[in-house]
Amino acid sequence: MTSPPGLIKVLLVEDHRAVAEGLWAMLDDYDDLTVVGWADSVAEAVPMTEQLSPDMALIDYRLPDGTGAEAAARIRAHDPGVAIVFLSADTSDAALLAAVEAGASGYLLKSAGGDEIAAAIRAAAAGETLIPARTLMEVLARNRESARLFASQMERLESLTSREQEILALMTQGLDNRAIADRLTISYATVRTHVRGILEKLQARSQLEAVAKAAEWGFRPVTHPREEADPS
Missing domain, CATH: 3.40.50.2300 (Response regulator)
Known part of the structure; x- marks a missing residue:
């Protein structure tokens, strides 16, 4: 019709x-x-x-x-x-x-x-x-800033060494420095050195802030080989 x-x-x-x-x-x-x-x-x-x-x-x-x-x-x-x-x-x-x-x-x-x-x-x-063109320009600007921030976050996470990633993963599980040292069979002083490196690379003022940032940025904790081999 x-x-x-x-x-x-x-x-x-x-x-x-x-x-x-x-x-x-x-x-x-x-x-x-x-x-x-x-x-x-x-x-x-x-x-x-x-x-x-x-x-x-x-x-x-x-x-x-x-x-x-x-x-x-x-x-x-x-x-x-x-x-x-x-x-x-x-x-x-x-x-x-x-x-x-x-x-x-x-x-x-x-x-x-x-x-x-x-x-x-x-x-x-x-x-x-x-x-409105102004609205679209503002949205595009925010989108570019979000992309820049995401790239910066990924760059910081990727700058962590394999050992730092391993320690950060254990930090996200709630382990303190001494427990991490025991788990990885390394010295407490070595753990502290790696933790300082993690805080510096993630621009965090504390281990709690580092864990929060890692979670927010999508850090995926790796499973330690010894944990995979543990039948319990």
């Missing part, structure tokens, strides 16, 4: 039935908008697009079989003319960047009101970009 001229056809991609039904009822209150269908997964998004030829898709970011970004990318691969607006509870920078990379014109939170959502749909259907 052909829609009246000027009527914007909307496809909902939302896995929660109650939310989808609420959005459908809300958008039907606007004379220039019509919801033509509802997909509840990434897998359903393209077949529904093929069947219904919507002007735009209003997509949740978290879907049961993937992300809204995947759904958006598949929809636009099938029909680049379909405008995309995300409506999600996910406030993370990663979600916003993934949405932009998938071709989204806008990204709204689920706390948005009906008029705001309707306005975003109209703007996206008209080819407007709703994500």
Whole structure:
């Protein structure tokens, strides 16, 4: 069935039935908008697009079989003319960047009101970009800083010698220096020397802080060969 001229056809991609039904009822209150269908997964998004030829898709970011970004990318691969607006509870920078990379014109939170959502749909259907350049630049800057910080953390962990890694692993198990010395059959003074090296490389002021940083940075304790051989 052909829609009246000027009527914007909307496809909902939302896995929660109650939310989808609420959005459908809300958008039907606007004379220039019509919801033509509802997909509840990434897998359903393209077949529904093929069947219904919507002007735009209003997509949740978290879907049961993937992300809204995947759904958006598949929809636009099938029909680049379909405008995309995300409506999600996910406030993370990663979600916003993934949405932009998938071709989204806008990204709204689920706390948005009906008029705001309707306005975003109209703007996206008209080819407007709703994500301010300043917001995107700030997100990209935070993303670069996070990547730089992660690289620095990995570099510090990788700078530990094999013995330092072994001792740090025992520290994460709660062993003190004397217990570590006994476990590794090395002197207490040698353990202290290695611990000082660990603290320096991790820029930690205490062994507790070193253990906390190691855990936060994803350090995976290695199993000492003697522990593997111990039948008990």
